[in-house]
Amino acid sequence: MSLIILKSVSKIYPPFFKALININLEINKGDFIVLTGPTGAGKTTVLKLIYGEEKPTFGEIFYRDVPYSKLKTKDFSFFRRNWGIIFQDYKLFPDLTVYENIKISLILSKKFVKEMKFRIYEYLERFNISQKAQKKVKELSGGEQQKVGIIRAIIKEPEMLIADEPTGNLDPASIKEILEILKEFNKDGKTLILATHDPVILNQNLGKIVKLNRGEMIQDV
């Protein structure tokens, strides 16, 4: 059974901007999908359609063979608790501390509640930002905020990780470290959908590469 299927999906933003045109994509459990293409190719739109922030104009998306059009808002809330999402713009609560931002994710997913504090510090140590745990997110640099966003997504051990340009603001050493973490994540049989145009990541030959250009899928390797 496929985890996610995009069937003839098109997305048109009013009035006439065609963000995606007739996309067909099948993502199985344990897949490592790398969506790539130039800026404006439609990578982020594909991810937004997958995690339900946007709805397709035409076509249908299926999660475990259940069409999205049949799902209710509360169903998406339930799924998102089991999905990890790394946003391009981080989407952190700027007035909350690093610790609190990560804690919210664990509380909502109801995972690791008992060892929450230990687990959060473990991850912060791993990403070298444990000394910033009690700092407000708005006081952090872009790279540090990105790390917090990544921790928040992976700490709950989701069944599927959706990452939109997760290395955009990181230094080469951090990129390498993040890639190792993502590989490790995938090795555990978990699904990973990654949107990037970072050549460092593309050269790693991580998994199935899906190339997009001007909203169309031009290559599915």
Place this chain on the structure above:
Amino acid sequence: MNIKNLLNLYQDQLHINLIIYPFMKKNISDISILSSEIEKLSSVKKIIIIPPEELIKKEYLSSELFKTFSQEEIKSYFPYILKIYPFSVKDYSILKNHLSLLAKTNPDIEISEHKIFKLISLASFLKVGFLTLVIIWLFFYAIFLYLINKFLNTYLKHQTQIFLLLGGTLRNFKFLRFLFVGLILSVAFGASFYLFFYLSNHVLSIFIFLKPYPDLSKVLHLLFLGGYVFFVIVILPWLAIWISYRGYEV
């Protein structure tokens, strides 16, 4: 204002005087025709005609006047008065409207009423005005609640969307907002009720014919007050919050 209290205090005195001046040289038959026409009005209980002769007797005119003018001459200056009694306080206002129309179309006719009864017309006007005011107030109150919630939704949109994308639901937000809005409204209404009862106690001690509303010793009044409070503090805010969040889900 409690109109029934006025009636209890001034029972059997509730009437409107229609003063018909003699400029049209009306005689008693003309007055009788007019009286019978007015009596046909559904709001009229009875009419007492006071002719000029009776008025002259009541006026205690000086004897000098009678020496100078004849009885007929003096009489010609005095009007006929029709004491028109309505069936009820409710009819009083209707009757007054009819008679006012009559007085406006006829310069020889004037209406006169006991000063205290003018309050009835005022009360009647205020009753309609009050209902209009209540409807307008509820309308603006509902709009205000909706707009304040919309404003808060817009202000917190970024945070709310992050929360929803992390798997949260709007139910928690709605409940928190309801507690927040409900608490502020409860305090505001508590303060305004205190002020209302404080002022009404003072007003009632001056105007004895008025009774407090709502009367907290009456179950019906308490039920109405409870219903009203429940509507403005619970139902309307919840509806405003619920509607303001429509189409907000991610």
